Amino acid sequence: MDFLTGLFPPGKRGSRDTVLAVENRLVPLEFIRNSRARHYILRLTPEGVARITIPWGGSKTQAHAFAQTKTDWIARQLERTAKRRQVSEWKPGSKILYRGEWVPIAVKIEHGRQVVEYGDQSFVLERNESHLKVAIEKRLRGQAEAEIPPLVFAAARLHEVTITQVQIRNQRSRWGSCSSRGTISLNWRLIQIPESVRDYLIIHExxxxxxxxxxxxxxxxxxxxxxxxQKAEQWLNRHSELLR
Ligand SMILES: [Zn+2]
Structure with missing residues (x-):
């Protein structure tokens, strides 16, 4: 593999000076020395680089040999990343999570207009809406804005909790939050998860x-x-990929 040395420019965090053959592709390797590490650690970055931490006393040669024993794992990770990319591009036939179930997206032409359907919903795609995912997420968020605040206020009354405001937001990494002033913020993706889990998250906040x-x-x-x-927490743990 030495003849490939130098193909990849050195990365910011480590040196990237060799590659690994995984099935029929070449995966760039990057080495990081960490004297506190106790053993070799292999990680695949979102960019598809295999990053190996070299422990104290270790060497690049050993790191390379270590990576070679892990090519099955790397192949599986690469496949998962590719699948996730497919999921992130929504098209007719793609399945999206809606009220806790994976439902297909359908696009039909009716009277010269594109009609999008998912679950029990359908809407006309506007002429300026070319991106299916953006268009559907906008509707999901609208559904959440209409449905969730009344549920939160009702639950607050039932459990005698005083709140001032409910916001539906597009948080990337959390389901919700609660401010000391009594504002409850919830993620619009609550419309995607099972109702029992949604209700738990409302109670949580x-x-x-x-x-x-x-x-x-x-x-x-x-x-x-x-x-x-606890069942709801388990469901959220199993579906942590919904939040990145
Ligand atoms: Zn909490």
Missing amino acids: LMHVREMNHSPRYWSHVANACPEY
């Missing part, structure tokens, strides 16, 4: 009005209001 932490006392409030909350 409401109970933060009482306890702004995750102490045992906080969790006992959650358990009282939502006895099945």
Whole structure:
């Protein structure tokens, strides 16, 4: 493989000076020395670079040999990344998560207009809407804005929690938050998950009005209001890819 040395410019975080043959493709390797590491660690970056941490006393030769024993794992990771890319481009026939179920997207032509359908919903695609994912996400967010705030206010009344405002937001990395002033913010993606999990997340934020932490006392409030909350937490853990 030495003849490929120098093909890849050195990265910011490590030196990228060789490649690994994985099935029928070449994967760039990057080495990082970390004297605190106890063993070799292999990671695949989102850009498809295999990054190997070399522990104290280790060498690039050994790191390369280590990576060679892990080509099956790298191949599986590359496949997963490719699949995730496909999922992120929505097209007719793609399945999206809607109310806890994977439903297909259909696009039909009716009276010369494009009609998009998913689950129990359908809408006419505007002429300036060329991106299917953007168009559907806009509708999902609209559904969340119409449906979720009334649910939160009703739950707040039921559990005697005082809140001032409910916001539906496009958070990338969290399902919701609660401010000390009683504003509950929830992710529009709550429209995508099972209703029982959505209801748990509403309770989760409401109970933060009482306890702004995750102490045992906080969790006992959650358990009282939502006895099945652990099942909902398990579902969220299994679907962590919904939030990046
Ligand atoms: Zn919390």
